[in-house]
Amino acid sequence: MKPAEFKNPEQEIERFQGRLAATGGLVLAAFFLLFARFFWLQVVQHEHYRTRAEDNRIALVPVVPNRGLVVDRNGAVLARNYSAYTLEITPGRVHDLEAVIDELAGVIDIQPRDRKRFRRLLDESKNFESLPIRTRLTDEEVARFVARRYRFPGVEIKARLFRQYPQRALASHALGYIGRVNDRDLATIEKHGAEDNYRGTEHFGKTGLEQKYEFELHGQTGFEQVEVDAGGRAVRVLERTAPLPGNNLVLTLDAKLQQVVERAFGARRGALVAIEPSTGGILALVSMPGYDPNLFVDGISPQDWEALNTSEDKPMVNRALNGAYPPGSTFKPFMALAALETGKRTPQQSIADPGFFTFGGHTFRDDKKGGHGVVDMYKSIVHSCDTYYYVLANDMGIDAISNFMRQLGFGSRTGIDIEGESEGVLPSQEWKRKRFRKPEQQKWYAGETISIGIGQGYNAYTPIQLAQATAAIANDGVMFRPHLVRYVENIRTGERRAIEPEPVRILPLKPANLDVIKRALVGVNKEGTGARAFAGAEYLAAGKTGTAQVFSLKGGKYEAHKVQERLRDHALFIAFAPAEEPTIALAVLVENGGFGAQSAAPIARQVLDYWLLGKLPQDAAPEFEAEDEGD
Numbered sequence: 001m002k003p004a005e006f007k008n009p010e011q012e013i014e015r016f017q018g019r020l021a022a023t024g025g026l027v028l029a030a031f032f033l034l035f036a037r038f039f040w041l042q043v044v045q046h047e048h049y050r051t052r053a054e055d056n057r058i059a060l061v062p063v064v065p066n067r068g069l070v071v072d073r074n075g076a077v078l079a080r081n082y083s084a085y086t087l088e089i090t091p092g093r094v095h096d097l098e099a100v101i102d103e104l105a106g107v108i109d110i111q112p113r114d115r116k117r118f119r120r121l122l123d124e125s126k127n128f129e130s131l132p133i134r135t136r137l138t139d140e141e142v143a144r145f146v147a148r149r150y151r152f153p154g155v156e157i158k159a160r161l162f163r164q165y166p167q168r169a170l171a172s173h174a175l176g177y178i179g180r181v182n183d184r185d186l187a188t189i190e191k192h193g194a195e196d197n198y199r200g201t202e203h204f205g206k207t208g209l210e211q212k213y214e215f216e217l218h219g220q221t222g223f224e225q226v227e228v229d230a231g232g233r234a235v236r237v238l239e240r241t242a243p244l245p246g247n248n249l250v251l252t253l254d255a256k257l258q259q260v261v262e263r264a265f266g267a268r269r270g271a272l273v274a275i276e277p278s279t280g281g282i283l284a285l286v287s288m289p290g291y292d293p294n295l296f297v298d299g300i301s302p303q304d305w306e307a308l309n310t311s312e313d314k315p316m317v318n319r320a321l322n323g324a325y326p327p328g329s330t331f332k333p334f335m336a337l338a339a340l341e342t343g344k345r346t347p348q349q350s351i352a353d354p355g356f357f358t359f360g361g362h363t364f365r366d367d368k369k370g371g372h373g374v375v376d377m378y379k380s381i382v383h384s385c386d387t388y389y390y391v392l393a394n395d396m397g398i399d400a401i402s403n404f405m406r407q408l409g410f411g412s413r414t415g416i417d418i419e420g421e422s423e424g425v426l427p428s429q430e431w432k433r434k435r436f437r438k439p440e441q442q443k444w445y446a447g448e449t450i451s452i453g454i455g456q457g458y459n460a461y462t463p464i465q466l467a468q469a470t471a472a473i474a475n476d477g478v479m480f481r482p483h484l485v486r487y488v489e490n491i492r493t494g495e496r497r498a499i500e501p502e503p504v505r506i507l508p509l510k511p512a513n514l515d516v517i518k519r520a521l522v523g524v525n526k527e528g529t530g531a532r533a534f535a536g537a538e539y540l541a542a543g544k545t546g547t548a549q550v551f552s553l554k555g556g557k558y559e560a561h562k563v564q565e566r567l568r569d570h571a572l573f574i575a576f577a578p579a580e581e582p583t584i585a586l587a588v589l590v591e592n593g594g595f596g597a598q599s600a601a602p603i604a605r606q607v608l609d610y611w612l613l614g615k616l617p618q619d620a621a622p623e624f625e626a627e628d629e630g631d
Helices: 007-043 046-057 096-105 112-124 139-147 185-190 208-210 255-265 302-310 328-342 377-382 384-394 397-406 429-435 446-452 463-474 511-527 597-612
Strands: 058-063 077-089 130-132 155-164 178-180 204-206 222-228 233-242 249-252 270-275 282-288 351-353 356-359 362-365 374-376 478-480 485-490 496-498 503-506 542-548 571-579 584-590
Touching: 077 096, 096 446, 112 130, 130 496, 139 155, 185 204, 204 208, 255 270, 255 282, 255 597, 270 463, 270 597, 282 511, 328 377, 328 384, 328 397, 328 463, 328 542, 328 571, 328 597, 351 384, 356 446, 362 384, 362 397, 362 446, 377 511, 377 571, 384 397, 397 429, 397 446, 463 478, 463 511, 463 571, 463 584, 511 542, 542 597, 571 597, 584 597
Parallel strands: none
Antiparallel strands: 058 222, 077 130, 077 155, 178 204, 222 233, 249 485, 270 282, 270 584, 351 374, 356 362, 478 503, 485 496, 542 571, 571 584
16 A cells, blocks of 8 residues: 655645746736737728728719710701619619519519629629619609509619610711620720729710710719618718710711701612712711611610611611722723823823724623714713723723722722721732732733723722712812711810811822813713703702622623612712812712612702702601700
């Protein structure tokens, strides 16, 4: 048995006191560290965390500005904004979002596309922002919701501004349209460094003037400082910075003239561009058929998009800027001017026209059987003699033709203030080498030059190029860049910033040569191919008809009624008036319209009658709504 062990009380007390001291030291150290941390957070970092707390308490909500208006030269409104009711949900104030939307659908018609759009907006926004689930409510829908509002906390009706094109399809290709912002638009916004100014913006210009002048039309976004609770729910508005509305665009376009043209086309396809020769201002820019830009504002429906996109008439194509067509006989006055300027012809030089020209074993036929007899330059234009220009083209050669036509803007973009303009095709030996891959295709053959002289072959130009070249002749060789905007107007100050006329080039044309061409163009409408269309005109107009072949007959005889409608010849006409001091120059194209004298020239006559005399067709256009003063 082990002897009993006795503990030393003094030793045990010393151990306990040591442990107590160590524990107390640890507690004091912990309190010191805690105090130090409190001091660091509440004293040293006070301002930093105070700012962060304020940021959590206060949110900046963007206030989208009013988009600028678009009006014509006389104040007729072509694009404006209107207020309509929208049904909106603040996600932060709704507990079960899907259930609330399902319940709302029993009160107001909410389509799958509305839900899809709402979810996309939800992903891009904060939960204290109000988001539209349905736009443009009817009065009946507003009344139905108001009667049941108590069932939907976090859901309310608000008034928002929507873009509207009151003239619907009128000038649709010039105006363009706006649509919901996509990734490409965001990239454009970022490129311009305008991300902050586009916070909360749902729409962006997609085509036409709406696209080109987007950053003028948009305005300056405002902001509201909103106090939010811990759940992110809006409590109250603390401060508001009002948005600044976008600038208005005042156009060179004349809406009534535009309507005269569009009505003159009717159901036919085609394009017309009318230019003020002394400034380059576009008076009318028509592409038929057009489309209603209102369809795109809130997202076009699949049915409407399919109808537009699959239509055989291609209403979304801007034929005035993107359609490249052979100019036909409207090319002949420019060929004659080239011959005079290069010394290849004099006005008096004549040829005997038997009704055809043979080259390299191939016969190029004139449109008049038996020919025009003895033909000088004046007669070649007035009566549109093909044989004269077959011979002339062969004598000049393709590169001489190409070099001269390039000065007139053929085969180059005009620089009009709309995106997406086509270049067209100005044929030359160099162009063919670049165009084709195989060596045997790259070679230019002399026989290919012959048809170039009458505006056929590889020739392909846009109606605006043809109009610009015509305007340059009317303006004695001074060529201006075509433009649609006359002023950019600051709606707040009333200040108007003019878009100054911009000369592209001054062609070194001899006045005597210009006079020869102008005199012949006047003769076209007095005694030539345009005489019937301009019979009884109270002014002197210069013009030239044209007919452009769509497909080769391979030597066969063209009979329109035996040819499928979309394979018939295109009809063209160029004109300027009054011939003495022109205020308007134009180019008309009617797709598959046949002879220019029958289809295109009568349209030009209506345009000039209205522009010079104020005469409207029998189905006169209604009055347009003008912009309100100070709006």
